[in-house]
Amino acid sequence: MLELTGVTKKFGKREVLHEINLSIDKGIIGLLGPNGAGKTTFLRILATVYEPTAGSIRLNGISWSKQAEEARKRIGYLPQHVGLFPALTSYEYLDYIAVLRSISSKKDRKQLIEQVLREVNLGDRAATRIRRLSGGMKQRLGIAQAIIHNPDLLLVDEPTAGLDPEERFRFRGLLRRLAEQRTVILSTHITEDVSMTCDRVCMIKQGFLEYFPSLSEVVKLASSKVWTMKIPNEQFYQLKEHKHVQIVHSSEADGMISLRMLADEKPYPEAVPAEPTLEEGYMTWLKA
Amino acid sequence: MRKEWKQFWMQPQYWVMFLAAEMLFIAVTFRLLESWQDISGMIFFIMAFNLMFLMYGAEQARLEARNHTAELLSSLPYGARYYGLKFLYWVSHSGLWYLVFLASLLVLLRFHHHTELSKSLVTIIFLYTFSNWFVPFLLSLIIGYSLFTLWPSIVTYVVLAALWIVLSPYNHFVQILPAKLLPWLAISDTNFEFTRYLFATEHMIVNSGAVWQRIMSVLAAALIYILAIRVIRKIKVMKVLAVLLVVSIGAIPFLFPNQEISDISRAMELEADPYEPGKYVIESYKMDIRHAGEDHDFSYRADVSLKTEADQFSIALWNVIQIDSLRWNGKQVAYERSGNWVNITLPQEESGEGILHLETRSSAYSDMNPSSFELLPTLPWYPMHPDEAMNPMGSAAREHYEIKLSSAGSDRLITNLDPSFAGTLSGEAYGPMLLNAIYEKHDSIVHLIHYSDETADQSLQSVTSVINRLNKELNADVKIPEQVYVVSSASAFSANPEQIFITPIKVSLEDKIRKYLFNNNR
Numbered sequence: 001m002l003e004l005t006g007v008t009k010k011f012g013k014r015e016v017l018h019e020i021n022l023s024i025d026k027g028i029i030g031l032l033g034p035n036g037a038g039k040t041t042f043l044r045i046l047a048t049v050y051e052p053t054a055g056s057i058r059l060n061g062i063s064w065s066k067q068a069e070e071a072r073k074r075i076g077y078l079p080q081h082v083g084l085f086p087a088l089t090s091y092e093y094l095d096y097i098a099v100l101r102s103i104s105s106k107k108d109r110k111q112l113i114e115q116v117l118r119e120v121n122l123g124d125r126a127a128t129r130i131r132r133l134s135g136g137m138k139q140r141l142g143i144a145q146a147i148i149h150n151p152d153l154l155l156v157d158e159p160t161a162g163l164d165p166e167e168r169f170r171f172r173g174l175l176r177r178l179a180e181q182r183t184v185i186l187s188t189h190i191t192e193d194v195s196m197t198c199d200r201v202c203m204i205k206q207g208f209l210e211y212f213p214s215l216s217e218v219v220k221l222a223s224s225k226v227w228t229m230k231i232p233n234e235q236f237y238q239l240k241e242h243k244h245v246q247i248v249h250s251s252e253a254d255g256m257i258s259l260r261m262l263a264d265e266k267p268y269p270e271a272v273p274a275e276p277t278l279e280e281g282y283m284t285w286l287k288a
Numbered sequence: 289m290r291k292e293w294k295q296f297w298m299q300p301q302y303w304v305m306f307l308a309a310e311m312l313f314i315a316v317t318f319r320l321l322e323s324w325q326d327i328s329g330m331i332f333f334i335m336a337f338n339l340m341f342l343m344y345g346a347e348q349a350r351l352e353a354r355n356h357t358a359e360l361l362s363s364l365p366y367g368a369r370y371y372g373l374k375f376l377y378w379v380s381h382s383g384l385w386y387l388v389f390l391a392s393l394l395v396l397l398r399f400h401h402h403t404e405l406s407k408s409l410v411t412i413i414f415l416y417t418f419s420n421w422f423v424p425f426l427l428s429l430i431i432g433y434s435l436f437t438l439w440p441s442i443v444t445y446v447v448l449a450a451l452w453i454v455l456s457p458y459n460h461f462v463q464i465l466p467a468k469l470l471p472w473l474a475i476s477d478t479n480f481e482f483t484r485y486l487f488a489t490e491h492m493i494v495n496s497g498a499v500w501q502r503i504m505s506v507l508a509a510a511l512i513y514i515l516a517i518r519v520i521r522k523i524k525v526m527k528v529l530a531v532l533l534v535v536s537i538g539a540i541p542f543l544f545p546n547q548e549i550s551d552i553s554r555a556m557e558l559e560a561d562p563y564e565p566g567k568y569v570i571e572s573y574k575m576d577i578r579h580a581g582e583d584h585d586f587s588y589r590a591d592v593s594l595k596t597e598a599d600q601f602s603i604a605l606w607n608v609i610q611i612d613s614l615r616w617n618g619k620q621v622a623y624e625r626s627g628n629w630v631n632i633t634l635p636q637e638e639s640g641e642g643i644l645h646l647e648t649r650s651s652a653y654s655d656m657n658p659s660s661f662e663l664l665p666t667l668p669w670y671p672m673h674p675d676e677a678m679n680p681m682g683s684a685a686r687e688h689y690e691i692k693l694s695s696a697g698s699d700r701l702i703t704n705l706d707p708s709f710a711g712t713l714s715g716e717a718y719g720p721m722l723l724n725a726i727y728e729k730h731d732s733i734v735h736l737i738h739y740s741d742e743t744a745d746q747s748l749q750s751v752t753s754v755i756n757r758l759n760k761e762l763n764a765d766v767k768i769p770e771q772v773y774v775v776s777s778a779s780a781f782s783a784n785p786e787q788i789f790i791t792p793i794k795v796s797l798e799d800k801i802r803k804y805l806f807n808n809n810r
Contacts, residue, residue, distance in 0.1 A: 047363040072365040079363075081356035087298030088291060096291050100364045129298075145360075 001025055002046075002153060002183055007055035009041055009207075016041050018207045020055070028179035030194030031187040032282060033204035039187040040080060042204065043155045046185065047077040059153055073101070076146030080157040082138060086131040090122060090141050093130055097145045112148050120144045120174060136167030140174065147178060154184045160193050172197045191279040203285055210285070215278055222276035222284040227261045229271040246287070248280060262287075292377035302344060306385060309340060314392045324397055324413060325738060328480035328492055334421055335456045335476070338428045341382060342448050345432025353440045358518065367519045375430075375513070382425035390417055408726050408737055416477075416492040423502050424455075424475045430509040434516035471497065471548035472541050475505050479549045488738045488776035489660035489725040490549055496581045496696060497547030497658060504540040507533050545582030545658065552584055554654040554778035556606060556628075558668060558677055563624075563631040565674040566601025570594045572688035573720070575670065579661060579695035586656045587649035592671055596639050602631045603644075604668035604677030606653060613647040628668060646671060654778045659697060660726075662775050664789050665704065665719025666782035666804070672719070680719065680784040681766075682807045690714045697724060702734060704787065718784040723775065735774035739792055744774040747792040751781070754801050766805045 002024050009017040016038050033039045044050045046057065048068050057064035057071075064071050085093055091113055098109045117123045120140040125133065133141060139159050146154055156175065160168045175197055178184055186197060194201055194215070201212045212218050226248075236250070236257045245267045249260035261267060262280055276284075297303060316333060320326070352358060361367035394413070397403040431451065436444050453459055457476045471478055477498075483491040511533040514520050521527065570592055577588040605611075607628050614623050616634050624631045632644070653669060655662045663669055666680040675683035689705055691713040702723040705713035713720070726737040735744035748768075755766055769788045780791045781800035790797070 044359070049359055049362040069365050072363060072367075075363060077360065077363040079356055079359045082360065085291070085295060085357075086355065087295040092291060092294070097364070100361070100366045100369055102366050 001060060003058045005056050007045065007052045007057060009038075009045060009050065010053040016207050017045070017052075017209070020209045022202065022209070022211055024183060024185075024200070024211075026179070026181070026183055027200065028175060028184040028186060028198050030198035030201040031185055031204065032189065032191060032194050032201055033187075034189055034286065037204045038207045038209075039189075039204055040157055042209070043077070043157050043185065043187050046153070047075055047079075047155050048072055049077075073149065074152045076149070076151035076154040078139070078142045078146045078154075078156045078159055080161075082142030082145075087129065089127050089129055090117065090133070090144075091126040093141065094145055094148060098148055101149045103149065116144045116148045119147070119177075121170070134167070136163050136171065139163065139167075139171060143171075143174060143178075150181075152182050154178060154182055155187075156184065157187045158189070159186070160188065160190060168193075191277075191282050195278045203282065205286055218281035218285065219276050219278055220281065221288075222262065222280040224273060225262055225264055225284055226274045226276040226280050227263060227267060227271040228259060228274045229261075229268060230256045230258050231268075231270065232256060246283070248283065289373050289377045289380065292374065293380075296381070302347070305340065305344075309337060310385065310388055310392075313337075313389055314396075317393060317396055318400065321393075321396060321401070323401060324403055324409060325484065325491060327393065327413060327416065328420075328477055328484060331420070331457055331477055331480060334424070335452075335458065337385075337421075338424045338456065338476075339449070339452050341425045341428035342432040342452055343445070345378075345429040345434075346436040346445060346448055347432075348429075349433045349436035350440065352437070358437075362519050368517075368523060371513075371517050371520055374433075378426060378429045378433075382422060382429055386417070386422040386425055389421065390414070393417070406728065406737075408728070412492055412726065412737065415494045419494045419498055419502055420477045423506065427455075427475055427505055427509045428452075430513050434509075434512040437516040471546040472501055472504065475502065478547060482549050482551055486551065486554060487549055487654070487657050489662065489736060490657045491738055493659050493726070495545075495547055495549075495658035497545040500540055500544040501547050504537055507537050507540075511537065545580065547658075548583070549658060550583050550651075552652045552654050556608075556654070556667075556778055558604060559627050559629075561602055561604070561629050561674045561678070562626045563602040563629055564598075564600060566596060566598035568594050568596035568598065568601045568673070570673050570685070570687050572690070573670070574690045575720070576692045577663075577694070577722075579656070579693070579724070581658055581696050583651060583658060584653055584656050585649070585651045586653065586661070587647075588670070590644075590646045590648075590671060592644040592646070593641075594644060595641050596634070599634045599636065599639050600631065602629050602674055603671040604628055604674055605630050605648075605671050606650075606668055608652040609648050609650040609669065611646060611648050613645070615645040617642045618645070629674075630671075644671070661695075661722065661724050662777045663720065663722040664775070664777055664779065664782060665717060665721045665787065666784050666789065667777070667779055670720065676719070679804075679807050680782065681805055684718045684784050686716045686718055688714075688716050689720050691720055691722075693722065695724060700724065700726065702727060718786055721787060723773065725776075727773075732770055733772045733774065736776055738776070739774055743792050747774055747790045748772055751788070751790055751797060751801060754796075754798050755805060758798075758802065758806055762806055764806055 004020050004022040007017060007020040008015065031039050041050065045052050048064060048071060059071060059074055062070050062074065094113045095109055098112060103109050103112065117126055120143050122137060122140055122144065125137060160171055163171060175184060175186060186193065188194060199214065201215060201218055203210050233255060244263055246262040247259055248262055251258050260274065262283060361370050394405060398405050432448055435448060454473055455475050457474050457478055459465065459470065459474060479490065511530060514526050514530050572593045574591040575588055579586050605628060607625065614621055616638060619635060621635065622633045668677045676685055691705060693713060703713055704717045704721040705715040707713055727734050728737055730741060733744050733748060752768060755768060759766055769783055769786055771787045773787060773789045775789050775791055777789060777791055780793055781797045781804060782789050783804050
């Protein structure tokens with residue numbers, strides 16, 4: 001159980017995280033927010049890279065402030081930009097990280113590295129230099145270093161950015177598997193990552209974090225606010241100027257444009273209500 | 289550390305640069321080096337290497353910043369170990385290149401220049417190069433890495449270049465900063481010009497000031513490293529250590545000698561006594577000499593036991609030696625100085641037997657240097673009887689000496705007195721001989737290590753030929769004293785019945801020989 005009480009972070013006078021209280025159990029939880037909302041700061045605090053200005057964090061009774069080293073032993077962290085050593089092979093890199101995680105027995109390290117490389121589907125890349133790995137492979141290697149010590153808490157910061165759809169799909173599957181045994185926090189600004197991977201979500205904007213125990217609660221935020229309609233091309237350009245309507249999707253076919261809009265009230269007589277998605281729930285929350 | 293090395297070898301842009309520099313070093317050394325004493329002249333070449341190490345350190349930090357290494361390491365339970373291993377890697381890295389430099393140098397000296405590499409000589413070369421090559425290499429790496437880590441910007445490279453000038457002997461010549469700071473900033477040989485040409489006993493010798501300066505620079509680099517690396521500076525022990533380091537770095541310049549050697553006059557000649565010498569006999573000396581180990585500073589207390597019939601008498605004493613106190617049987621006495629002479633007036637009816645007590649100090653005696661000195665028995669650095677001072681050969685008199693000497697490196701002291709268990713030197717002699725530098729002994733010739741056997745032999749031969757010629761010319765029978773010392777004393781030449789002191793210089797010593805051995809002035 002990960003428990004955060006009153007966690008606040010200030011850089012100088014600027015408060016970037018405002019009193020976060022959260023309690024989460026095993027499984028994967030999405031951390032959704034726009035760029036600059038404080039996601040990375042939040043993850044860095046959980047990863048002990050930063051210290052909170054106020055508040056406390058505990059994982060299964062271990063306190064971040066009093067037992068930082070113990071906490072680190074139970075955390076796996078994949079930063080937004082994974083710290084790799086390009087000249088080393090995948091095996092050498094994991095071996096180095098394992099040493100820095102205090103896995104002193106060479107035999108144990110070998111066993112763990114082989115196991116973790118298989119787990120992230122890089123078993124055949126053990127001897128490949130990191131600089132020769134694709135972006136997706138590097139991310140999987142990043143995950144491998146984060147789980148080599150079987151952590152209770154896995155923190156993953158925007159892992160799918162820059163991955164092609166196939167790699168992204170594979171990566172999400174990997175995260176879901178890993179979440180069976182531990183708490184995984186997946187930070188992203190891509191709602192699809194969350195909808196495809198997570199059951200719960202935290203949303204963050206301007207340093208304020210809100211927890212949603214299920215994705216449907218986020219979706220609900222947009223219920224009766226999503227509208228669709230088909231209009232001719234020339235009418236579309238007039239609509240774009242409308243202040244209270246946010247066009248979330250548009251597509252053109254046979255000279256007509258199909259629109260999907262967010263609006264508190266029926267924006268046009270031709271508009272018909274539609275079922276909201278997670279992204280629309282998220283956007284509604286952002287606007288609120 | 290093995291992985292750091294592997295990373296290095298996997299980056300040809302760096303190892304090619306180091307290897308090319310190494311080859312250039314060997315080529316330049318092969319072409320320009322003529323003797324081991326030229327090593328200090330390679331200082332500008334070494335400066336270029338320092339810049340290379342500085343930039344390589346910065347490049348390491350740049351690569352880490354690009355690969356976001358620090359963030360990951362901060363989340364690892366033993367992430368600080370990485371920086372410890374990195375430090376060891378740097379020691380091994382700068383150590384490797386340094387050792388290759390040193391080995392090439394020694395091979396070249398031994399097999400190309402046929403230099404006899406004695407243990408003392410190898411020690412001098414090793415200590416000099418360790419202090420002026422290895423330490424700056426290592427510090428440059430740490431400083432380059434730390435500054436770029438703190439401030440990852442292209443501007444940092446400009447800052448590093450400026451810092452390189454401040455820390456190099458170049459700064460010493462152009463004097464960008466106040467002169468007092470220079471010996472503490474320059475992590476290289478700041479004295480090589482003076483010591484090469486003026487103060488030979490100090491040439492390539494690492495004096496205590498240089499040792500303290502290097503300790504201070506290493507501490508400063510450690511402090512910068514601790515402050516630059518977040519994972520390290522967050523450790524409580526390191527916070528305490530950082531405070532201790534700041535205090536130590538601040539205290540060292542105030543508590544310890546600096547490395548710089550001042551350029552002072554070496555031209556000292558004893559002129560005729562302007563005073564009435566007075567009739568007196570010196571029976572014994574009891575001295576307590578303190579060698580400060582900084583610049584040309586030294587001081588002593590002397591109790592001279594003498595019998596005098598006159599109320600006024602003079603002693604010879606170099607005018608660069610300042611008298612702080614002069615007493616006769618415990619009472620302050622009036623004295624007057626003129627040139628290298630002191631005229632003492634005793635209180636009325638106080639003549640007879642007594643103790644003349646002197647307290648002196650000096651910071652301008654050129655035979656006294658930070659890590660060495662040559663106190664010759666023939667020169668008035670101590671209160672000498674006028675007759676003996678003017679003619680140490682012809683008017684030689686044996687007195688009893690009891691000398692307590694406080695000096696670093698006194699284990700290598702060459703003296704004509706007997707060391708006792710209490711650390712006191714005692715015995716009868718024509719004057720106290722205290723030589724504290726690195727000498728080599730071959731039969732009856734003792735020569736400073738900075739002079740070759742050949743130079744020592746040539747010096748003795750030229751002196752011998754002048755003596756033989758003057759013996760004939762003046763119908764004399766002067767014999768060369770048995771023990772020959774080839775020294776670097778400013779006196780150039782002096783002798784008493786037991787010892788002769790020669791400084792190999794390219795001008796004729798005939799006038800000196802005439803004066804000291806034949807008591808004959810041209």
